[in-house]
Amino acid sequence: MTPYTKTEVLLQAKDLQLSYxxxxxxxxxxxxxxxxxxxxLQQGQVVSLVGRSGMGKTQLFRILSGLxxxxxxxxIIRERKPAEVSPGSIAVFQERAVRPGDMGVIFQNYYQFGxxxxxxxxxxAARRNKLLEGKEEDTMxxxxxxxxxxxxxxxxxxxxxxGQQQRVSIIQQLLKGANFLLLDEPFxxxxxxxxDKVVELLQQVSxxxxxxxxxxxxxxxxxxxxxxxxxxxxxxxxxxxxxTLVRSIDLIxxxxxxxxxxxxxxxxxxxxxxIKACL
Amino acid sequence: xxxxxxxxxxxxxxxxxxxxxxxILLVWQLSPIGLIPQPTHVLxxxxxxxxxxxxxxxxxxxxxxxxxxxxxxILITLVFSYLSVIPFFHSVxxxxxxxxxxxxTGLIFIFTLLTKDGSQxxxxxLIFGIVPFxxxxxxxxxxxxxxxxxxxxxxxGYSRWESLxxxxxxxxxxxxxxMVRQNFAIAWMMITMVEGLxxxxxxxxxxxxxxxxxxxLPHVIALQAIIFGIGLFFDYLLGLLRHWLFPxxxxxxx
Numbered sequence: 299m300t301p302y303t304k305t306e307v308l309l310q311a312k313d314l315q316l317s318y319x320x321x322x323x324x325x326x327x328x329x330x331x332x333x334x335x336x337x338x339l340q341q342g343q344v345v346s347l348v349g350r351s352g353m354g355k356t357q358l359f360r361i362l363s364g365l366x367x368x369x370x371x372x373x374i375i376r377e378r379k380p381a382e383v384s385p386g387s388i389a390v391f392q393e394r395a396v397r398p399g400d401m402g403v404i405f406q407n408y409y410q411f412g413x414x415x416x417x418x419x420x421x422x423a424a425r426r427n428k429l430l431e432g433k434e435e436d437t438m439x440x441x442x443x444x445x446x447x448x449x450x451x452x453x454x455x456x457x458x459x460x461g462q463q464q465r466v467s468i469i470q471q472l473l474k475g476a477n478f479l480l481l482d483e484p485f486x487x488x489x490x491x492x493x494d495k496v497v498e499l500l501q502q503v504s505x506x507x508x509x510x511x512x513x514x515x516x517x518x519x520x521x522x523x524x525x526x527x528x529x530x531x532x533x534x535x536x537x538x539x540x541x542t543l544v545r546s547i548d549l550i551x552x553x554x555x556x557x558x559x560x561x562x563x564x565x566x567x568x569x570x571x572x573i574k575a576c577l
Numbered sequence: 578x579x580x581x582x583x584x585x586x587x588x589x590x591x592x593x594x595x596x597x598x599x600x601i602l603l604v605w606q607l608s609p610i611g612l613i614p615q616p617t618h619v620l621x622x623x624x625x626x627x628x629x630x631x632x633x634x635x636x637x638x639x640x641x642x643x644x645x646x647x648x649x650x651i652l653i654t655l656v657f658s659y660l661s662v663i664p665f666f667h668s669v670x671x672x673x674x675x676x677x678x679x680x681x682t683g684l685i686f687i688f689t690l691l692t693k694d695g696s697q698x699x700x701x702x703l704i705f706g707i708v709p710f711x712x713x714x715x716x717x718x719x720x721x722x723x724x725x726x727x728x729x730x731x732x733x734g735y736s737r738w739e740s741l742x743x744x745x746x747x748x749x750x751x752x753x754x755x756m757v758r759q760n761f762a763i764a765w766m767m768i769t770m771v772e773g774l775x776x777x778x779x780x781x782x783x784x785x786x787x788x789x790x791x792x793x794l795p796h797v798i799a800l801q802a803i804i805f806g807i808g809l810f811f812d813y814l815l816g817l818l819r820h821w822l823f824p825x826x827x828x829x830x831x
Contacts, residue, residue, distance in 0.1 A: 454824075
């Protein structure tokens with residue numbers, strides 16, 4: 299097995315509950331995401347949140363992103379103290395409740411401002427990132443080159459294909475400087491070739507920084523599991539209204555994380571069956 | 578051409594419209610209805626009008642007044658529409674919208690007391706008449722903004738004021754042109770009415786009232802045709818300006 303250690307908690311969901319009036323949507327959601335350290339690698343975290351339609355995945359996604367407040371409970375994140383950030387300084391961390399803007403959010407339809415060109419949208423995001431002060435343009439161009447959108451910088455969102463929109467959304471949120479990247483159904487409606495590219499892209503992002511944490515909300519279990527290190531399953535327990543996390547699977551322990559051809563492994567198939575049984 | 582949802586080329590569309598107009602004019606010419614003048618009479622009146630300075634002078638007066646009123650109306654509309662997302666000002670914006678149901682005729686006396694001269698009276702009446710319609714249109718634009726536009730701002734860490742600026746002020750700037758385009762007709766319609774209140778300065782409305790008074794129908798219809806033509810011209814011009822200033826309104830998937 300690849301050597302690794304799990305250290306500090308980067309994100310913790312504590313007793314999350316969401317109700318609309320008397321209707322309970324989510325209850326008792328508790329989980330944490332820890333920093334994974336692999337010697338010689340900048341290994342980020344990739345966590346999947348899977349569940350059937352109508353299980354409250356989108357609501358949980360919105361709560362995690364800080365766009366929606368839960369009825370009770372909280373999301374605590376660990377972040378570098380802004381004042382301590384300077385080249386060569388020792389990072390000092392603090393814990394606090396998540397706020398809108400803390401997470402990089404990539405919506406299912408990769409929404410972008412229709413009145414901004416790709417270049418303008420990316421620069422807007424880069425200017426929000428204090429660490430990029432003075433080098434916004436250069437960093438933006440680096441990402442554009444890396445993610446193959448350099449030729450479409452002058453275009454408007456309505457002139458982009460779905461795959462291009464997705465890449466632009468990801469770069470925008472990366473430029474913003476968020477360590478957490480939340481992706482809502484990133485594999486939905488993609489053909490096989492594009493799907494492979496998206497998987498590759500997400501793996502590339504997860505390897506860009508040790509603290510980079512991808513949280514993928516998806517109902518495409520096979521693809522989500524193939525790129526994740528941990529899977530949380532959202533489901534229902536008998537006799538209780540609303541959804542909760544019914545299971546979590548550590549894919550690293552099973553030797554299924556960080557493997558290119560993981561889909562060919564028998565244990566991968568078994569894990570998928572196990573997840574399906576929980577849904 | 579007679580099938581539902583059939584698409585026809587722009588050229589064919591123009592030919593079709595040309596033929597339809599020709600057909601209507603032909604029917605109009607060949608079947609005179611009582612006192613309504615025939616197209617040839619209207620055309621002759623139009624030629625007469627175009628040959629004098631009378632039309633140009635009055636037209637300029639009307640256009641200047643309309644443009645002035647439109648400019649002030651846009652500014653007032655934008656201020657109250659932008660502020661409408663602040664709960665304190667929402668009720669004010671809603672009240673302006675409801676002012677559509679007030680008639681200008683009933684307010685002439687109040688406005689006469691409030692203004693210094695006929696020119697100011699006309700201008701303020703026009704602004705009062707236009708602003709509720711502009712505000713109604715622009716508030717509808719703001720209400721139609723998808724929540725995702727604000728959410729994208731939130732995810733980028735924008736403050737609420739920054740979100741207002743990005744999504745409404747910048748993001749809907751093109752819609753201001755669309756709002757003006759859609760409501761220019763209202764302004765143009767009102768100008769003929771308010772010019773009737775103070776005829777000393779002239780204007781196309783005053784001219785229209787004068788010809789109406791003497792039952793000079795060929796000139797009335799000729800003037801209507803000019804008013805119609807200018808309306809269409811401004812409609813086209815504003816559309817063109819919108820696409821030129823905001824290229825994304827023309828951007829399509831490549």
